[in-house]
Amino acid sequence: MRKKRRLYLMLTSIAVLGLAVLLVLSALEDSIRLFYDPTEIVEKGIKPGQDFRLGGLVATDSLERHEIKGAMVNKFTVTDGNETVDVTYVGLLPDLFREGQGVVAEGSMNSAGVFVATEVLAKHDENYMPKEVIDSLKKRGEWQRDKSAKTKAGAS
Amino acid sequence: MHKFANPARFMRLSNMFLPWIAGITVLLFALGLYYALVAAPEDYQMGSTYRIMFVHVPAAYMAQFGYGAIAVASAVGFIWKHPLADQAARAIGPVGAAFTALALITGSLWGKPMWGTYWIWDARLTSMLILFFVYLGYIAVWQTIEDHARAAKIAAIVAMVGLVNVIIIKFSVDWWNTLHQPASLMRMDGPTIGGDMLAALLLMIAAFNMFFFTIIIWRIQSLILRRRIRSLRMQLGGGRG
Amino acid sequence: MMEGNDVFLLFSYVASAVVLVALFVTSLWTKKKDEATLRKLEAQIRDLTDKQGKK
Numbered sequence: 001m002r003k004k005r006r007l008y009l010m011l012t013s014i015a016v017l018g019l020a021v022l023l024v025l026s027a028l029e030d031s032i033r034l035f036y037d038p039t040e041i042v043e044k045g046i047k048p049g050q051d052f053r054l055g056g057l058v059a060t061d062s063l064e065r066h067e068i069k070g071a072m073v074n075k076f077t078v079t080d081g082n083e084t085v086d087v088t089y090v091g092l093l094p095d096l097f098r099e100g101q102g103v104v105a106e107g108s109m110n111s112a113g114v115f116v117a118t119e120v121l122a123k124h125d126e127n128y129m130p131k132e133v134i135d136s137l138k139k140r141g142e143w144q145r146d147k148s149a150k151t152k153a154g155a156s
Numbered sequence: 157m158h159k160f161a162n163p164a165r166f167m168r169l170s171n172m173f174l175p176w177i178a179g180i181t182v183l184l185f186a187l188g189l190y191y192a193l194v195a196a197p198e199d200y201q202m203g204s205t206y207r208i209m210f211v212h213v214p215a216a217y218m219a220q221f222g223y224g225a226i227a228v229a230s231a232v233g234f235i236w237k238h239p240l241a242d243q244a245a246r247a248i249g250p251v252g253a254a255f256t257a258l259a260l261i262t263g264s265l266w267g268k269p270m271w272g273t274y275w276i277w278d279a280r281l282t283s284m285l286i287l288f289f290v291y292l293g294y295i296a297v298w299q300t301i302e303d304h305a306r307a308a309k310i311a312a313i314v315a316m317v318g319l320v321n322v323i324i325i326k327f328s329v330d331w332w333n334t335l336h337q338p339a340s341l342m343r344m345d346g347p348t349i350g351g352d353m354l355a356a357l358l359l360m361i362a363a364f365n366m367f368f369f370t371i372i373i374w375r376i377q378s379l380i381l382r383r384r385i386r387s388l389r390m391q392l393g394g395g396r397g
Numbered sequence: 398m399m400e401g402n403d404v405f406l407l408f409s410y411v412a413s414a415v416v417l418v419a420l421f422v423t424s425l426w427t428k429k430k431d432e433a434t435l436r437k438l439e440a441q442i443r444d445l446t447d448k449q450g451k452k
Contacts, residue, residue: 262412
């Protein structure tokens, strides 16, 4: 009987605790999320100068790089398939930064509605694949996603 | 009577199995490392750097596996007052903390070249750091409370409270947007990794798991021996007095 | 051939080796030490009961 009582005591405490944590987490939803996607930014109408993180995919064929006085100026568009936000960033982009890939940028909107990033992080997806497989897919023309950003950067 | 018989039987059985478990661990590590560093091909995006996953994922998995094991053992100890269960839970504490630290270290070594940062306060990374502190708290309970029965009870409560965090770790990448990618292995629609890459990952996870069992057995044996040492010391002290 | 990112790969495997070896050594060493202590105590108790038996 005491064993049964201890079992019930334990199960109810876990249930109550779980419920409490769930409530706290849903209340904190806005601060736990790491970034906002372009649609949310357009809907919320964030004021210029306010610091936040923007997340989404780098739009295909949107990356432009110029060298101004020895600094790399990168311009690209972040999209979530619905809305888009233009981004400028001065500095080195991470290795995994590619068009069509996820990206998380920290910064703020300027008065012209362009997101000025102070930091750009590349988001990796959960897919792993051997180089050779992708190469042979590319040869057969079945791989479209990664239109290399490097060739475009080299051309510009 | 089973209270006294069980630890003795554990000593006997564990000594019998230990050489086998240790042998399998060595074998799995040899095979796993070969697959991880030689057989598995380079990733199409990350090149060779993705091989960090073959230590990062097993470490993170063991951190959570260890905590799950503590929770189960504590519950058994709490409800059925099984002394061996409490000892097992206690033995896992420091090992789980070490694996959590390793997951955090290898994760940040992977994050810097790929994401562009060692650390970010996203839901996955933060909940993993919280797990590390929960482990430290759990160890501290056993270290500071002298009375074994009381320590076991409070440690069990800490273990249960921390269990909520482990569930949050698992689903953090699905519930909130994070920089950390979603699961590649434990997902409903099957793994998003295949071939020799998947083989390397599974072999390394198995190797870490067997390694975990090997050292946990030693640690439980140690705790049982120490209880015996304590009671013998009391006997000796009583004999003199 | 070492590329820029291989340093991170190397460090992560070194860190893993350090943690695993540390866990292995401390666990085994503690167990051996406890075994030795227990054997010593058991011998002491045996001596004590032998002496009491002679009295």
